Amino acid sequence: MSEGEGDFVYDEATGEWVSAGDLAARTAAAGRTEVRDALGTQLSDGDSVTLIKDLKVKGAGQTLKRGTVIKSIRLTGDDQEIDCRYEGIKGLVLRAEFVRKS
16 A cells, blocks of 8 residues: 555455545435525524424424514424424424425
């Protein structure tokens, strides 16, 4: 092995020997999920979203009205759910299909 080349590891998924850096990049890319709102815009942590439909919140006895702005969302790892905070509602999780990026 010449100088400047990294270690090679066996990738069981592809059955090939690849550099450790390439395998780490593939693993990181596979772990990321793309969350898209109702209009197809990609969402990320910290974005603000607006509701496009009135939503009844189970357990809170409250309805969030269309046009309500939710600030500072967090992605959950699921490509259709976002975690957010709203006054008086703890643990609010919304489906991405009911929001659009503000």
